[in-house]
Amino acid sequence: MARPNKIGLFYYNIDTDRYSDIRIRRLKNDFKCMGLCVYDYILNSIYRNGGVLEWDESTAFDVSEYFGLKETQVIEVVNYCCKTGLFNKELFTSERVLTSKSIQERYVYICKNAKIKYKLEERFNLLETDKKNSSTEDYSKSTEETLKSTEDLLKSSEESTQRKEKEKINNKKEIFFPDGLPESDIPDPYFNNSIDWKMLLEQFNKITGKNQPAITGRTRMQFLERLREGFTKNDILNTIKNACKDSYHKDHNLKFINLMYISEAKTMEQYANNKHG
Template structure:
């Protein structure tokens, strides 16, 4: 009887800058330090069983929570946040699978390095195929093909040069955009920590008539708005002034006014 073919891996590699990954940092900032353990546990289950994906069902949060030692609700929240920031592919998640392009690329490389043959990623889960819907296949040049003329060769080189320049420009733009996004995220998180200082926090709540709970909620929403707009407030003065203006304009929730106590007849003096 033929031995069943193994699809999972015995081990997988992890980037040394895993903790510096902007997606991981966003998950950690939103869900707490235990989120790192949940992410590692998910990756272990993905690579160990199917190799490049795991099925999403109602039991998965419980299984992950039980292995890591967190609550089921926390595990579910971390998984949802991971999808939201793009750590896992959202479209696949909506179809009941947890995977990503990076996971699939790492899986293919691991199989290639271990000289596994006939490794096939299911068509409906494949995230590393080209725009035509097929996995890219290199077609070798045969000796029967007609060689290019000098004029055609020159035109081809000019076109190729223009294409390469365009690609380089796109890469530079993406790098600048990514760098700006990282700078904004870094800066607003540092500025937010100033509001954790006890004296400043107390004075701000008193002056702006806002509860400490609403202050934390407002700061989180404020930072999310800044990040989505890509607006970098470099100084504490600028950050604080803009935040106060938003609170004053009623953009974020303020403390509810307590109802005046109606005196009872026994409290009224004649």
């Protein structure tokens, strides 16, 4: 008998800095290891089932039975994950499914790289919210172009660095992100629908007082996705500054703030235009 086609993934990759996500840290603080285990089990099931997981009594039982928990405990964790944005609250309420935009983005990214055919059911598809008339294939093409622009940017990073050094010498001044990011003071690469990663890293470390050594590929892709969604480079800088002013982050000495957190859509929506966090 032929093996049935699998709609989901046999494996998926995980960010090494996932535990820096403030939502994950709050989940751990409120539910301890139980919360992390339940979330990870459900996340694995989502990718195994094609980027979306139907949530019902049977699913809740599967999770609770695996870890020896009460179903009420599992449901409490799921509700918390929806509340904090780890899962999409609207789809959970209206369709009783678990997914999120970032989960679907990664699912599409993995499928494209592995050359796996995929399809997200229209009513569950969170990647089309800004383009009502576009199809999943259109988004796939856009994602591929975004990834290609990231690769091109990485290849040209050395050339860009050399050009910036020459500009510093010719202009006899250092080039940073000043307040408001006037285009006249920023090198061209930052305004050609791309990001000067070295400069962004320097500014992040300067504003936060941290020493983050590099920007991961996943984080770069998320920043480019934010630009595609309509956020600006001013918004990136404002998000960093305003997040640092947030009383919660100040009370924790900014330990939850990193560039992956800044690149998340929810973070930019919260802080880009909010001077007080």
